[in-house]
Amino acid sequence: MSLIVQKYGGSSVADAESIKRVAKRIVETRKAGNEVVVAVSAMGDTTDELLDLAHEVAPIPVPREMDMLLSAGERISMALLAMAIESLGHDARSFTGSQAGMITDARHGAARIVDVTPVRLREALDEGAIVIVAGFQGFNRDTKDITTLGRGGSDTTAVALAAALDADICEIYTDVDGIFTADPRVVPKASKIDRITSEEMLELAANGAKVLYIRAVEYARRHGVTLHVRSSFNNNEGTIVYNPTEAESGTPSTTTERSEGAVEEPMIAGVATDLSEAKITVVGVPDIPGKAAQIFTIVAKTGANIDMIVQNVSAASTGLTDISFTLPKSEGQGVLTALRAEQDEVGFVGLQYDDQIGKLALVGAGMRTNAGVSAKLFTALFEAGINIEMISTSEIRISVVTRADTINDALRVVHTAFGLDAAEEAVVHAGTGR
Ligand code: ASP
């Protein structure tokens, strides 16, 4: 008997009809002879609505109460889903995060899973029940309080359950047919990817792809969980996210060209974009040793997450240089304030803040062995008249910063230039993309 973990996102359980449809699907999996554990998100945009509501009653809601509030969303969907399954004549039991043994640290709103003790889940499975677990939530042993894992945390719940219960596969059900070479909401000709390594998926997720949350991919990579990202609206095969070492030793379920090594791997896995970052430029920094260290020590103290960093060549006449870096917009003001406070100490001339930037990242493991990828990327952008403001690379990624209002055009031209366009338009089944 196989143990399958399934995760259903908010748009797959948005209303009573959808819940009944999902219930049928779960029952079919059970009937096929599998043990089934389901992690479920809150219905539709419930979490956003609860967040809005909280901000209507309090300008800065208390984190502990925020988690109490937000965890209610998943509690509603898990109970409704269990009821729907029961009415189809199958035994189903729902569990909150704490009942399921999802033990986290104490950080409200961004808790990390530190242990999973699924004793009650195992018991329910042994009694033949289908198990439904509230996604996105956990429990801290010291504070004895409910925590949440951060937005999109139900993916992480599912992966953690799959690892703890030693599941055969973790299926992530969503409103698109799998992982695409670009966001199909922006690039209708995006192609579905059959198989992608967890390393490539991490880069895509870290650079704005929303289909899977980065922490879930990290967890899956660390614990060797194979993911199958697929649509809850049809039975099509989706995308397998795998750890190559595993695939090479022949373990995972599906084998295709990407794992065999017989056929050449696609050079590029996909393109992601991100509009959530801003750029800070420290203007007129004395070009002497220790200045970058000073600046980024100040930045680090704010806890901000720096992404790209670029330092210009200094003008010989002034001995001054500019240093630019990108960071999440939400951290911009804090960093500006911290730098301003130390301006005299560091000795820079001024600060510029730009929140109208967009970032595009081209990702592919094949970059390691292929020359000319950057040239092709920059040429495509040039031909579309798009100016590049910053560039950074890793072994399997090239990122560029452009103006925010050109980012969707940039995405489309780069997608075409690398031959990623599909013959047919991708189907987006539901969801507001919120
Ligand atoms: N309901 C939570 C959210 O919207 C968790 C999730 O959907 O995964 O972020």
Ligand code: MG
């Ligand atoms: Mg959601």
